[in-house]
Amino acid sequence: MDLAYGPEYEAFREEVRGFISTHGDKAPQRFGVARPSDELIAWQKLLIEHGLTARTIPKQYGGYGAEPDILKSRIIAEEFTKAGLPSGIANQGISMFVPTLLELGTEAQKQEWISRTLHGEVIWCQGYSEPGSGSDLASLQTKATEDGDDFIINGQKIWTSTAASADWIFCLVRTEPDKPKHAGISYLIFSMKTPGIEVRPLKTMTGHAEFNEVFFTDVRVPKSQIVAGRGQGWFVANATLKHERGMLGDPNQAGTRLKQIIDLMHEEMLDGERLIDNPLFRDRLTQLQSRVLAMQFHGLRLLTASLKGEDPGIARLIVKLQGCEINHQLAALAIDALGEIGVLYGDSPHLRAHGSWQHRYMFDLGLIIGGGTAQIQKNIIAERGLGMPREPKVAKA
């Protein structure tokens, strides 16, 4: 056990802090929108040049070209969070498509896409889920029929978060309808400007359209725009999903929310008493603090395993289930503590924190469902983590 980072890393931390104090004023004030602003693109470029984002991506693909160093990445994240600065462009192109291409793309594909994606010149969206294929992703039905050197794509995707502003899509389609379901899928990339694509915003229970549906009608895509070969789509998708799963259930996000609730309970008054003085709400707060702390230290444990190249086994498999549940419970506590004020929403007077607790309560339920429902997560934990038997095959009726 040694929770210190050591002198080499503390020196690196000083470097990062130096960058922040020199360049911090160049960071864009507002961020998080789907299409990066010019300001954000410039900031991204500066960060890449200093090795503060795209750090381990080879120079020839537009990255910084450093050796992977999990601790340095963590230090960068810590310092940027502390300073309240955006740590560069965050989108599915960078977090999911780039690593996939690095792992499985051809040299030409890497040359063509990685640098432009990193620099915010190309925005990607993800075409995986379909209305009929949620937990059972491999049952997807979007068809890609051969026509000379092209595929003709027909079908529908859902839960495509940045479809409206994206330039290109990485998309799973069924190219070999006669093969077993996992073996008939290919991973195609194509422009969202290709004729025959329609994007419709998908409103959720929060009242916002955080996602889209994407409809394909006779969309023509050259066969060359495949990643890793025909019928390899399921394999590629799983490589990509690894990167997504790591992002759900982040314990540091829960830590930030916990702090917000602690503040809220000190500030809010009911009948002239602070909410923190209500023993029931205080007990729930402390209980959730236990769980948040446990998951934060759990994160350190997983980090250590990564540093050592060890497989943390079941410890990794539980992160999404626990993390999303804790976030949802934190939002529930905030709502309950706020009483009738907790139900206000939209632009109501008396609203607290812009209605974000209600938004989170609903959106977190979406996250519990999305990216592998809680039921699927439990199947995975039982089967892969505990080695329990898989669901037996059902007899044909």
Next chain:
Amino acid sequence: MDLAYGPEYEAFREEVRGFISTHGDKAPQRFGVARPSDELIAWQKLLIEHGLTARTIPKQYGGYGAEPDILKSRIIAEEFTKAGLPSGIANQGISMFVPTLLELGTEAQKQEWISRTLHGEVIWCQGYSEPGSGSDLASLQTKATEDGDDFIINGQKIWTSTAASADWIFCLVRTEPDKPKHAGISYLIFSMKTPGIEVRPLKTMTGHAEFNEVFFTDVRVPKSQIVAGRGQGWFVANATLKHERGMLGDPNQAGTRLKQIIDLMHEEMLDGERLIDNPLFRDRLTQLQSRVLAMQFHGLRLLTASLKGEDPGIARLIVKLQGCEINHQLAALAIDALGEIGVLYGDSPHLRAHGSWQHRYMFDLGLIIGGGTAQIQKNIIAERGLGMPREPKVAKA
């Protein structure tokens, strides 16, 4: 809605009270042991003569011969509970075997057994569960092989509660090994003194032997001692189990326990403060009170449905699951409120209520498991109550 019983029933209540004030002093002081005392047998006889137990069982079988009247039965139970008097002999022979025989026995069987059972002359035990057949009772393996006019029984039963003191057993055995599992079972009755029967006490986690295992080695039973014919055992057993299921999860028992915890929390002190003044324990107490009240009123609803001859549907199916869980939670609250004193057991100094809260906490867990585990209960609620699909048949490996 009318929670009053009406004048006819209030008159009946007065009759019952009259009996209690005249004869109450004849009731045995200690009861509940497996083998009824002479005193209890005399009390039982008195009760039958006055129509206060075995009330609806025909006179020719030793009962009182009244028309079924659920409200009168309820009034009898209420008054006996209020007076703290035993409402006669309570055992599986009376509660399960007698109704089964009335429904499915031959005239000769009824003549032979019912009166003697009601009057405490014959004590029965139940041979259903086997070590390998718990939730899947129909998979039972105890064999009854034909030998002339007899069956030769070999096998083992478990969870047989009064085996050590019982005279006879009603027992499920496999008489037709070649038939499908549900169709190969017969319901036999035989004396526990038959050679080849061994009873071993079965100690549970509570430290007490509330049950037994019963071993059969070449036990010879005349074929005539079958109820309802060969291969009908599964049907007969289900008729019997109906009567058992009604007994688990009784909300009035939970009401009694709730009162005990309310008293306990007013009496017990921690750091000079009453436990009822601890807001967290008090909140849990109130929460459990909500659930107990809900189940008590739920019981009234089921009673009304019975009175009207209506099927209460899902409302009936949930009783065991909810009732056993609430009882278990009541015990957990008592233990928690008692803190370190809550872990004391056996004959320890400082023990409260003879250790009954810990005993209940464990025994109630046994009840959650026994008589259909919580998982089986949920299957039943989903399939029979909500009409959801049954578990699909598994393909042969």
Next chain:
Amino acid sequence: MEFGLSEDQRMLQDSLGKLLEKCAPLDHVREIADQSKAYSATVWQALGELGVAGILVPEEHGGMGQTLLDAALIAEALGHHVAPSPFVASCVMAPIALVEAGSPSQQAKYLPPLAAGEIIAGVALSEAASGVRDKAGVTASNGRLNGKALFVIDYGDADIFIIGDTGGGLHLVAGDAPGLTKIALTSIDATRSLGELQFENVEAETLTGGDAAKARRRMIDAARIMLAADTLGAGSRMIAKAVDYAGERKQFGRVIGSFQAVKHMCAEMASELEPCRSLIWYAAHSHDAMPEETSLMAAHAKSLTTDVGRFVARTATEVHGGMGFTDLLGLHFWFKRIGLNRQLLGSPERLRQEAAQMQGWVAA
């Protein structure tokens, strides 16, 4: 001895169900919600024809003179159909206020139009039932009101308001009274209307015909039972929808309702919610038949049912998977209705604290 619904009550359930199915289909609910309307005039009128507005108003004032259990069955049906209609304040709390505390002339003036559904009454008793936030509170002096009241129920387009003051009194104020400022409050639940009232020396008619404190108690108890019943209705609908969806949706080559995890989620929802029905019936019945028990039973009924409601709302949404999270299916209307019921007029924690106090479990 009969603990159940009468024939008349079953008929009421039946006709209400049919009516709401017809006049409050999901598309209509969505329309009202999207246009941020206070309520659906269509639904309100149709309910009026069944006598809903006057359900608790005595017959001599043109109402149906029915029991609170009948009102609870209506609330259940409204929750079941997420009906965008006034009810809890205008049809339950306001009639109780007038019957219990109104003078004969106040009763004669207001009960008939209320019973006929010609006027809508909003009620402001949040501070008494849920506690004071954001310095709310209304003071009465010489027939004039000052201060503010939050979370006024059936607020939108109300013709009159019944206001509880900080001294235990009840007052009636016209919706267009000079000095009255009305501010709509937007909640997650777009099917019901909430608002804030600010008073600057507003002329009010004090209810003078009875014990106002007792009337307030009975108004709050009744409203809590209604909110519990609304959640019961909404929750049972969500369970039914989850069961239906699980019977149709296929994944991995079989309907998801054949997966044990999904079955058990549905079984757990049903087995938690069903006992609430019995508790609500008892609480509602006690309001007429055993009033000394009502406050405790109302606290229990609302706290238990709305706690279970949260579990059901979440679990039914999970059974629906991604579809449950979309706006498309509209499942969220029920989710949010249950969410609002939970917080209004006393959260579960507060209600349990009150229940403990009523039983003398809280040291002075």
Next chain:
Amino acid sequence: MEFGLSEDQRMLQDSLGKLLEKCAPLDHVREIADQSKAYSATVWQALGELGVAGILVPEEHGGMGQTLLDAALIAEALGHHVAPSPFVASCVMAPIALVEAGSPSQQAKYLPPLAAGEIIAGVALSEAASGVRDKAGVTASNGRLNGKALFVIDYGDADIFIIGDTGGGLHLVAGDAPGLTKIALTSIDATRSLGELQFENVEAETLTGGDAAKARRRMIDAARIMLAADTLGAGSRMIAKAVDYAGERKQFGRVIGSFQAVKHMCAEMASELEPCRSLIWYAAHSHDAMPEETSLMAAHAKSLTTDVGRFVARTATEVHGGMGFTDLLGLHFWFKRIGLNRQLLGSPERLRQEAAQMQGWVAA
């Protein structure tokens, strides 16, 4: 940066596991329990040979001088094997008391035999950690103790006792001191020994070498972390047993572990318990490296782990069906070990209240 176990610590886990598997099989545990023995001399001796008794005793006094994280790994292994052995008081609390608050001569006198496992020390700090019941409490005056102490840990056959008085002091008393009455307390957990001590003017050696209040704080924190680790070990063993049983037991023609409900029960147990491991590691590590954090982390670790422990104990028993409820399989030894850990030295509710107090969340 390394948040994990060292090579040495993994070896310790490994050798402890092997040792306990050999010297504390279930049959032996059952024997000790059936005979109501205070502990197993075999196990105690075997542990002594590994250095367990002196794990926290500084090397200059003949101990191993290891960290509290090493002790937590031992506690976990003891829980994993429901080992009938002294540990929390004799090997953790007593050494801390002497190191932190003992005079040099007291240390020289008691630490070496403790480290060697030649003497066993019981510790009485329940009243300070869990609150006062049944008028317990020990007063010290002029080197004499009066009153009574409940729930003394590692009570059975202890040679010395370390007693916390009501004034914040620590005292050492011989097990056979005149005026000392010893009364065994029987708990559900027959693998560990609890007792009551009654004092009538009993001669005591006051610990005078340091800050007794601080020592008591650190004793209680350490013991809470040990109890959490014991539950972690017992809980993870129950999960493993449930998974194994579910993989063997057949019902309805398939192993029950292939039923989704059973799988999800196991998955839920594992996903609740695994984060506790990280929290316990951190809390234990802080005792040596970041002592200002320890009290809060110990409160969190014990409250969360023992709450999860109750869920695991119950659920693993349910997975075992009727067999889990019998004495035959012995699963109940773990169930009861977890049950005792939960209540000892601060229940979850009390610990959370303490955690809130430490953070200034409770108004004075």
